[in-house]
Amino acid sequence: MDLEATNKLEQETLSCSVEKVMVRNIPQVTPYWQMRHVKELMRIRRLDGVPITDDEGHLLGIISISDLIICIENKDLEAPVSKYMTTPVKYLILNKTLIEALREMNRFKFGRLPVVDDKFKVIGVVYWWSLFAFLQEALDTGMVVKKTTPSEGVISYTYQILGKDFVHAGNASLQMRKSLQQLSIDPKDLRRIGIIAYEAEMNIIIYADRGSLQAKVNSEKVEVIAEDKGPGIPDVNLALQEGFTTAPDYIREMGFGAGMGLPNIKRNADIFQVDSRVGVGTKVYAVVNLTRR
Amino acid sequence: MKLNNIINLVKGRICVCQHLENLDINKAWAADLMSDVLASPTEGAILITSLAAPQIVRTAEMVGMVGIIIVSGKKADDTILNLAEELGIPIVSTDLSLFETCGILYYHGLRSN
Numbered sequence: 121m122d123l124e125a126t127n128k129l130e131q132e133t134l135s136c137s138v139e140k141v142m143v144r145n146i147p148q149v150t151p152y153w154q155m156r157h158v159k160e161l162m163r164i165r166r167l168d169g170v171p172i173t174d175d176e177g178h179l180l181g182i183i184s185i186s187d188l189i190i191c192i193e194n195k196d197l198e199a200p201v202s203k204y205m206t207t208p209v210k211y212l213i214l215n216k217t218l219i220e221a222l223r224e225m226n227r228f229k230f231g232r233l234p235v236v237d238d239k240f241k242v243i244g245v246v247y248w249w250s251l252f253a254f255l256q257e258a259l260d261t262g263m264v265v266k267k268t269t270p271s272e273g274v275i276s277y278t279y280q281i282l283g284k285d286f287v288h289a290g291n292a293s294l295q296m297r298k299s300l301q302q303l304s305i306d307p308k309d310l311r312r313i314g315i316i317a318y319e320a321e322m323n324i325i326i327y328a329d330r331g332s333l334q335a336k337v338n339s340e341k342v343e344v345i346a347e348d349k350g351p352g353i354p355d356v357n358l359a360l361q362e363g364f365t366t367a368p369d370y371i372r373e374m375g376f377g378a379g380m381g382l383p384n385i386k387r388n389a390d391i392f393q394v395d396s397r398v399g400v401g402t403k404v405y406a407v408v409n410l411t412r413r
Numbered sequence: 414m415k416l417n418n419i420i421n422l423v424k425g426r427i428c429v430c431q432h433l434e435n436l437d438i439n440k441a442w443a444a445d446l447m448s449d450v451l452a453s454p455t456e457g458a459i460l461i462t463s464l465a466a467p468q469i470v471r472t473a474e475m476v477g478m479v480g481i482i483i484v485s486g487k488k489a490d491d492t493i494l495n496l497a498e499e500l501g502i503p504i505v506s507t508d509l510s511l512f513e514t515c516g517i518l519y520y521h522g523l524r525s526n
């Protein structure tokens with residue numbers, strides 16, 4: 121089993137819109153709020169800064185941790201936000217790219233930048249940690265690591281998967297489906313491929329240390345290959361039975377461990393094969409023949 | 414049935430994708446196990462679950478489900494909400510239990526297929 125750890129950030133990743141990395145759902149805070157309430161908001165949501173807007177949502181300023189510290193030192197938590205907010209404020213326009221956001225944050229040493237639309241309304245905030253999370257995700261998981269053409273008429277997509285990475289669970293399969301969607305594959309086939317990929321990805325995340333998910337496409341079929349380094353499966357026939365599972369309770373609490381994954385893959389595949397060696401790893405191979413359009 | 418109706422019936426509130434309040438929803442599926450969602454005729458349905466984890470959003474997206482109701486007052490964190498917003502899947506939160514939520518929506522005409 122050859123697993124290449126080719127972790128590299130693609131240009132595509134860095135030139136995506138800041139929309140991808142910004143945090144949404146930040147409550148609208150106006151200048152006549154009391155500092156006390158902003159403090160609570162920042163504490164509960166663990167935010168190190170919140171944008172301040174007028175009633176229509178247009179950006180006016182920002183309250184950051186340092187503004188809050190000054191207010192607390194002054195024992196002035198009843199004061200309105202307008203007294204402590206930093207203004208004018210640096211911001212990003214929605215159509216800026218990730219790399220531009222990185223540059224701006226680094227240039228001004230700001231840990232957060234509000235994102236505004238063309239009407240200057242705040243639609244989110246890029247925080248240093250949301251950038252971090254995105255970059256780490258791009259490096260570790262889910263993203264296309266390689267798009268290759270192994271032979272004439274074949275396109276292959278490979279995604280790396282980390283064991284126990286429940287936060288990103290399902291990401292690789294979704295990315296894979298998105299890529300395949302662009303090849304205008306029939307939605308029914310896409311659904312089968314998606315389910316196969318998702319179940320296989322989840323098994324790698326739950327049971328293995330690391331692995332990869334690959335889709336090889338030609339005009340007739342899509343092959344899904346999920347390969348991992350992990351404990352392997354001692355009795356494959358047993359594992360293929362509906363309801364058989366070794367998932368511990370904490371896995372079931374996350375919604376997995378019904379013992380339905382492998383049977384689910386089998387049901388959706390035209391060809392299905394599991395090779396596993398205890399102490400080495402597991403390879404799940406499934407083929408979906410494409411409907412002619 | 415409009416999503417808005419569903420929200421009122423289960424005394425819930427919409428956490429993301431407010432703009433989809435008028436979405437027409439005719440099917441529902443309740444599950445806490447993702448394999449169940451993946452193995453069932455869930456396309457186009459709203460997912461009723463007591464699980465508050467990012468996987469529910471990705472699983473729903475994978476099989477083309479159109480919304481999610483999280484029951485029993487379970488809190489959806491930012492990871493879940495951001496993901497749902499990005500994928501355009503509305504999330505409704507209700508304090509009612511799984512049983513009550515399903516019962517009410519069944520009574521008012523939602524079916525599994």
Ligand SMILES: Nc1ncnc2c1ncn2[C@@H]1O[C@H](COP(=O)(O)OP(=O)(O)OP(=O)(O)O)[C@@H](O)[C@H]1O
Nearest residue numbers: 323327359365366376377378379380381382402448
């Ligand atoms: N990649 C793997 N490495 C090691 N063991 C595996 C792997 N995939 C599956 N297994 C074993 O096979 C069993 C059955 O897998 P299957 O996917 O059918 O069900 P599950 O993962 O337990 O539950 P579900 O998929 O319904 O959430 C697992 O419980 C596990 O013991």
Ligand SMILES: [Mg+2]
Nearest residue numbers: 322323381382
């Ligand atoms: Mg499984």
